[in-house]
Amino acid sequence: MNETLQPGATLGVMGGGQLGRMFVHAAQSLGYETVVLDPDAGAPAGVVAQHQVRAGYLDEAGLAELARRCDAISTEFENVPAEALRQLAERRPVAPGAAAVAVCQDRADEKAQFVRCGVPCAPHALITDAAQLAAVPDALLPGILKTARMGYDGKGQASVADRAALQAAWAHLGHVPCVLEQRLPLRHELSVIVARNAGGELVNLPVQQNLHRDGILAVTQVPAPDIAPALQQQAVAAAREVAAAMDYVGVLCVEFFVLQDGRLVANEMAPRPHNSGHYSIDACDVSQFELQVRTLAGLPLVEPRLHSPAVMLNLLGDLWFDAADSARTPPWDAVLALPGVHLHLYGKTDARRGRKMGHLTVTAPTAAEARAVALRVAALLGLAAF
Incomplete structure (x- = not known):
């Protein structure tokens, strides 16, 4: 992992979902070739990559082909079997590594990791x-x-x-x-996304304040409007400590709760880019997906800068159905007529309720303006206010 892979090399990703799709876009913008391993012929990442290996995640022939075609390999979701990453690591650099992914795949191991790092959890x-x-x-x-x-x-x-x-x-x-x-009395939810390379360099995105509905992320606001600066610093320090303690290489998201009494506790972590960091594509000079490319390729890490306050809205398949459950097309023309709106649809042709179909980021000169436009977008789409 200490070798730098210059643009022109080939980067692989295990998994063909939307996170893989945005990784592919970031890699291609930097001049890398891309290969996706996913069994689904219509996988969102597979249709935009230069090549897709259609195979299961433990298929020996598929893993061998991915290793043969790529110079380094990442993953886009935490439930890729750790054993597959171990096999790939025998042939090519893999980031994040199997051991770190295995910790994130098991809530008990994850809690134990927080405890070892001195990070409070429930x-x-x-x-x-x-x-x-x-x-x-x-x-x-x-x-x-x-x-x-x-x-x-x-x-x-x-x-x-x-x-x-x-x-x-x-x-x-x-x-x-x-x-x-x-069950803890919660006041707010937040997340911290860090990127760490093989040399131990660490950078992080700004703290994200999140709102979940029915267990799915609905809204992310940056800067975090209700999180005190000292608490933000505490969360960043904790996320950095967790990444360093695991000798983590790649992009890692740590989710936290702020309790009613003001204490900060860690909830869980994801060994990949995270839904709450999608705003970084439009609001930061380095996105979480470019950070994933940089950590995998051994490129220098630079601290991302937020150039615009942002609000991100998750777009679920429910938007493609009306109250009578008839199919419809959301009013994208009205939404895109508003200033600072950036629409990202993931290329999924089959809309289902609860399925992540895309996201939308609103950027503006001030946080108040971004929130005002995002509320107008939510009203147009029939989403609940926040």
Whole structure:
């Protein structure tokens, strides 16, 4: 990972979703060739890359072809099997590495990593069998039961008020390993995106203030309007510490909660660019995807600068249906008539409720102006105000 890959080299990415698509765009803008491995012929990243390897993530022939075609390889989602990354790393530089991705794939390991780094997180307990279920401390209820693996966007979790609900929820989740977190009184949500290269250089994007609805990110505001500067500094320091402790190479997002009493606790992390950082394409001089390219290729890291306050709105497939559940086209012409609006659609032809179809970033000279236009956009699209 210490060798610099100059533009003209070929960069690979495991996964063909929208994060891979935006990575491909960033790599191509810097002059790199790109290869995507994804089994879906219509994968959003695959249709814009120079080449797609159509194979499963543990397909030996597919992994061998990806390694043969590429000079270095990244991943666009955390549930790519760590074993596949280990196999690829025997032939090519891989960032982030399998060990770090494996930590992020398991909520119990993730919590343990936060604890090792001295980063506060919610009180919690691991549940893998009936004995551990029975031993859960009373103080953790009411809580949120989350599957240890494969959970995202609110999937694989359930709110539990008491022991009976906890037992029922664990049964509903299939008795798989879970983490029970104490339900905490939340005031705000925020995230920090850091990039670290093989030489240990670290940079970060500005702190992002986030709003989730039904477990899915809905709105991101930068600068974070309600987060005190000291708390922002604390979050940045914690995210940097976590990345350094894992000897992480790549882009890492750490999500935090601000509690009602003002304390900061870590929620979870993602070993890849993050939905909350999409605004950086339009509002920063270096986007999170360019940072991903730079860390993978061994290029110098520069601290991203926010040149415009921004509000990002997530665009889910619900927008493509009216109240009667009939298909419709969102009013993009009216939306794009507003100043500072940047529309990003991901090339997904099949709109489904809850599916991420794109995002929209509003930039403006001031945060107040960006928010005002974003609220007008939300009204046009039928999104809830914020």
